[in-house]
Amino acid sequence: MLKKEVYPMFETILLQKRGDGVTTITFNRPEKRNAMNPQMHREMVEALRMLKYDEETKILVLTGAKDSFCAGQDLKEYFYKKLYEEKDPFAHARDRELSHTWRFRELRYFPKVTxxxxxxxxxxxxxxxxxxxxxxIAADEAKIGLSELNFGHFAGGMVTK
Known part of the structure; x- marks a missing residue:
């Protein structure tokens, strides 16, 4: 039987080590179909930087809680909330930098199998x-879509780089 360790230090992700070199990060906002928000971006930067140097982690698996992998950005929190409710004009720039940091730097160049x-x-x-x-690896029922087209944005963002 594999030893499982769960790290409760995060709010929007679950980090679990199985004990055989496999570590799983589960996006854990099922009520929002695991959409990314600023808190998740901060936690993913922290988790990836921690696991990069973790000698027990050989393989990192990313998945989503319940029926969704991830529904993209939580647009209300990512755009509207910071600017209109919190009145912070620089929040979007900070959040965008964190979003890019973990997806396009930390994850893309992660030194272990992802x-x-x-x-x-x-x-x-x-x-x-x-x-x-x-x-x-996608489940048969997985649906993948580039919804940015609906908002007039370039589909896939930095995927083409």
């Missing part, structure tokens, strides 16, 4: 998580 286990919906910015991993 696997995206796409267990359900994968939309918008979540696609960049998949393409930053070394390997992706």
């Amino acid at each position: 696997i995206a286990r796409v267990n359900g919906d994968c939309f918008g910015g979540a696609f960049t998580i998949v393409t930053s991993c070394d390997l992706a």
Whole structure:
């Protein structure tokens, strides 16, 4: 039987080590279909930087809680909340930098094998998580879409780089 360790230090992700070299990060906002928010971006930067130097972790698996992998950005929190409710004009720039840091630097250049286990919906910015991993495995029922087109944005963001 594998020893499992769960690290409760995060709010929006679950970090679990199985004891056989495999560590899993589960996006854990099922009520929002695991959409990314600023808190998740901060936690992913912290988790990836911690695991990069963790000698027990040989393989990192990313997946989503319940029926969704990740629904992309939580647009209300990412754009509206900081600017209109908190009145912080620089919040979006900070949040965007964190979002890019973990997906396009920390994950893309992670020194260990990374696997995206796409267990359900994968939309918008979540696609960049998949393409930053070394390997992706999708469930038969998984749906992948680049919803940025609906908002007049370039689909896939930095995926084409």
